[in-house]
Amino acid sequence: MNYSAEVLAHYRNPRNAGTLDPQLPDVGTGQAGSREQGAVVRLQIKVEDDGRIGQARFKAYGCGCTIAAASLATEWLQGADLDKAAVLNSAAFVEALSLPPVKMYCAMLAEDAIQAAIGDYRNKQQE
Amino acid sequence: MNYSAEVLAHYRNPRNAGTLDPQLPDVGTGQAGSREQGAVVRLQIKVEDDGRIGQARFKAYGCGCTIAAASLATEWLQGADLDKAAVLNSAAFVEALSLPPVKMYCAMLAEDAIQAAIGDYRNKQQE
Amino acid sequence: MSKRPIYLDYAATTPVDPRVVDAMVPWLYENFGNPASRTHAYGWDAEEAVEQARAHVAALVNADAKDIIWTSGATESNNLAIKGAAAALAHQGRHVVTVATEHKAVLDPCHELERQGFEATFLPVMPNGLLDLDRFRAALRDDTILVSVMLVNNEIGVIQDISAIAAICHDKGILLHVDAAQASGKVAIDLQATDIGLMSFCAHKTYGPKGIGALYVRRKPRVRLQAQIHGGGHERGFRSGTLPTHQIVGMGEAFRLAKQEMADDMQRLAVLGRRLRDGLLGLPDVYLNGDADQRVATNLNISVDHIEGEALMMSLPEIAVSSGSACTSASLEPSYVLKAIGRSDALAYSSLRLSIGRFTTDADIDAALQLIPREINRLRELSPFWED
Amino acid sequence: MSKRPIYLDYAATTPVDPRVVDAMVPWLYENFGNPASRTHAYGWDAEEAVEQARAHVAALVNADAKDIIWTSGATESNNLAIKGAAAALAHQGRHVVTVATEHKAVLDPCHELERQGFEATFLPVMPNGLLDLDRFRAALRDDTILVSVMLVNNEIGVIQDISAIAAICHDKGILLHVDAAQASGKVAIDLQATDIGLMSFCAHKTYGPKGIGALYVRRKPRVRLQAQIHGGGHERGFRSGTLPTHQIVGMGEAFRLAKQEMADDMQRLAVLGRRLRDGLLGLPDVYLNGDADQRVATNLNISVDHIEGEALMMSLPEIAVSSGSACTSASLEPSYVLKAIGRSDALAYSSLRLSIGRFTTDADIDAALQLIPREINRLRELSPFWED
Numbered sequence A, B: 001m002n003y004s005a006e007v008l009a010h011y012r013n014p015r016n017a018g019t020l021d022p023q024l025p026d027v028g029t030g031q032a033g034s035r036e037q038g039a040v041v042r043l044q045i046k047v048e049d050d051g052r053i054g055q056a057r058f059k060a061y062g063c064g065c066t067i068a069a070a071s072l073a074t075e076w077l078q079g080a081d082l083d084k085a086a087v088l089n090s091a092a093f094v095e096a097l098s099l100p101p102v103k104m105y106c107a108m109l110a111e112d113a114i115q116a117a118i119g120d121y122r123n124k125q126q127e
Numbered sequence C, D: 001m002s003k004r005p006i007y008l009d010y011a012a013t014t015p016v017d018p019r020v021v022d023a024m025v026p027w028l029y030e031n032f033g034n035p036a037s038r039t040h041a042y043g044w045d046a047e048e049a050v051e052q053a054r055a056h057v058a059a060l061v062n063a064d065a066k067d068i069i070w071t072s073g074a075t076e077s078n079n080l081a082i083k084g085a086a087a088a089l090a091h092q093g094r095h096v097v098t099v100a101t102e103h104k105a106v107l108d109p110c111h112e113l114e115r116q117g118f119e120a121t122f123l124p125v126m127p128n129g130l131l132d133l134d135r136f137r138a139a140l141r142d143d144t145i146l147v148s149v150m151l152v153n154n155e156i157g158v159i160q161d162i163s164a165i166a167a168i169c170h171d172k173g174i175l176l177h178v179d180a181a182q183a184s185g186k187v188a189i190d191l192q193a194t195d196i197g198l199m200s201f202c203a204h205k206t207y208g209p210k211g212i213g214a215l216y217v218r219r220k221p222r223v224r225l226q227a228q229i230h231g232g233g234h235e236r237g238f239r240s241g242t243l244p245t246h247q248i249v250g251m252g253e254a255f256r257l258a259k260q261e262m263a264d265d266m267q268r269l270a271v272l273g274r275r276l277r278d279g280l281l282g283l284p285d286v287y288l289n290g291d292a293d294q295r296v297a298t299n300l301n302i303s304v305d306h307i308e309g310e311a312l313m314m315s316l317p318e319i320a321v322s323s324g325s326a327c328t329s330a331s332l333e334p335s336y337v338l339k340a341i342g343r344s345d346a347l348a349y350s351s352l353r354l355s356i357g358r359f360t361t362d363a364d365i366d367a368a369l370q371l372i373p374r375e376i377n378r379l380r381e382l383s384p385f386w387e388d
């Protein structure tokens, strides 16, 4: 598999790798995939008072495309408001990273992790 | 098929090719093989008063080994007496010409033609 | 090899064009990757080269590159086509039709099908070597699942009317396989314009390397085929095994050159072939085998009455020719192709196949026309049938 | 290819040794004859070269040259051996035994036999990748006609105890086929001393060209086999098709060099392999796949816990390696070989195969030992499993 320049850029230089404290009320944590399937994406968002995402962090286990998608997700998330974040989908990742069809799964993991992180944050806010 | 030097020597320079008058009482003519089988050898011998073969001639249709065997046959026949001629067999040709197994048939044609020529001569003498 | 004979046996195999050699060599030591290695540049480069070569092969016959499957040669292509299609279509019928003058690489797979319980019809040809189309049509039955007819005959060079045969098969909805091993680079082939489901090729009759071939397997409409070599599922699942990049690149380059140079090559060879033919057919009791017009200019198959073919070849160490196909010349049987066109045993035994190609020169033809008549005369002098 | 990565994927394919290239090239343009052409010097020379190469291949494994059949590679050899022997022996029984960790080129033909109505047993292996001989013996039945076990595994490099397996088969009178594609030139093979009926080889794992292989078919006592490619009856009738002289000469030269240099090569590679192994197994949570001792020194297969193999390879553009076999690396399934030795999915996904060979240098190992740990650390920093 010959990866696109976009994938390689993110993969070699991942943005925003790391962890936020998942206990904080303004941090949403989402995870998708499983170790048995060979890929896991964890995304965390820290939502500011104005409703925008201030910080996003990822950790990923999986192929390079998965890592690149998770990295790109944090870039897109930072500065976005939650509604905009919620519509980020796998197709957007496939396009931005020029992913081949066999790598659809990696993009879906990023989408699912975003949804899970937003859901986690919203749950916390409702409590 | 890579032919032996012995075959090539006879084949390139056949000895005693030609025809004797088959009507003459002291000429024996023998032929073996058939056109349909792809090979024919015709041998003729002219027997002198002392019982020795003075002249031998051949014509042959067939592969190079057949032609070489017929040519060699005339060499062996000339100067031989009939008893000696009668024992010339295919094995002798195979050995002298280093014929490979697939070329046994060619040697047998020479043997058969010799026998036929001697038989023809002896028949004529008995008449 | 000491002094090299003049090569007039291009139908047995051709030299690899030096430009093809140059294209192949870098894929041995420098770019040696396995095209199946998806994890590094060695593999990617090899895969790219393989796909480029596939496009070149497809282009020569106006096919889609995706319809080309790599094999180890035309023998394997024919086996895959015939046994693979028969197995895939066995539920529809168990009758196949081919021609008595096909190459053994078609006849033997058909015999194998007979052993497996299929029925095979081996159609006779007319005295000119061509298929009688009415007879062909009449041989097709409701349970006929496959027809296999070669485009150019390897022994006598006749060109079957494949367009007409394809049209008949199309009408009856019967899958057609064409062995084009001897045709590529000599005869124009247009697979978009002709309804042919399967076509076999090899590189080594078209200035490419031996041991590589291809099978065209049409996808639209889809031709069903059962793989014959299993193990990993390369090549759309039809043919497993590591792809030999250098061989494939060689075939691609050979077919690219064939497309580029076919018109010029064949024009030049038509002149040389004509001179050879006129010179030899001018001798007494020398006969042309195969149709006088429906033939490739590069093949001249003659019967020289009253002498035997092997003896004649042996008389001509300065010239490399064959008597019948290279595959049967070791046996003592007369050629089954010449028998099929109605030649007597005697004329079959006395046949000589001269085939010319890209590297044949005027001087080669001069030499042949000097030597061959001389040796014909010499051998006829030795023949018991000439004087009689 | 711009700057070439360090090649540590010799198990996928090897470069063709430049001496082998030199031996091959003259058979493309200069000596291009068809070995089946019996009527002229071009053919005779080619045939002689083919027979000399056959002797070289036989010599490496102490076999009689007459027992060697040319094929297009180990995939075809395996197909011919397994399907050909099963067809020939079907009247004696319809059960075959093989191993779950075989190459697809063995497994898929066995699956094909199942489709044909044979029964196939795919034996599990022990966690070290080796066959449990008691379990193997117990799997053999009265109707078992064929056993197929590979000598060296392509993914994890373990060496099966073929002498013991052969002795068991011998006792029971069962034909044994051995896929030795990964073994030639690495492991000593003596076919006079071991009762093996069929053995598959290819050239391209032993510094020869891709697209050529061989099958050893013992004649004394005679192994029965049904041809799989029909058409003219070359190669004792087992495998038809024009013999590719240059390819065969290449395989012959590669195997001649292997015999000559195996001892020295393997001694040198044992040192390099050891260094690589010690360096990587010294990292935390890195595990060796396959037996620690019963393995070829050229193969190192590790699982790097907490990260994924493809990602690791992608992090190492300076090094060409593979994760699992080259044939399955494109799929998203974890390697079936690693699963068979009991690795969890996670460890199977995190595997890396490094394989070294004749042209691997000390500097290559230095670079690998510098880059691989660095990237393992970098990826682990990104992994949600490392910190946890």
Ligand SMILES: Cc1ncc(COP(=O)(O)O)c(C=O)c1O
Pocket: C072, C073, C074, C075, C076, C103, C105, C150, C152, C153, C154, C179, C180, C181, C182, C202, C203, C211, C213, D240, D241, D242
């Ligand atoms: C018409 C035809 N078909 C098939 C073949 C066999 O192909 P290959 O030599 O690639 O095995 C040949 C040549 O030998 C041929 O002339």
Ligand SMILES: Cc1ncc(COP(=O)(O)O)c(C=O)c1O
Pocket: C240, C241, C242, D072, D073, D074, D075, D076, D103, D105, D150, D152, D153, D154, D179, D180, D181, D182, D202, D203, D211, D213
């Ligand atoms: C053990 C084993 N068997 C068979 C094969 C297939 O052989 P080939 O590449 O010649 O088709 C390979 C390599 O790909 C192999 O490693």
Ligand code: FES
Pocket: A038, A039, A062, A063, A064, A065, A066, A102, A103, A105, A106, D310, D332
């Ligand atoms: S996670 Fe394995 S393909 Fe992307």
Ligand code: FES
Pocket: B038, B039, B062, B063, B064, B065, B066, B102, B103, B105, B106, C310, C332
């Ligand atoms: S006569 Fe044909 S082989 Fe000698």
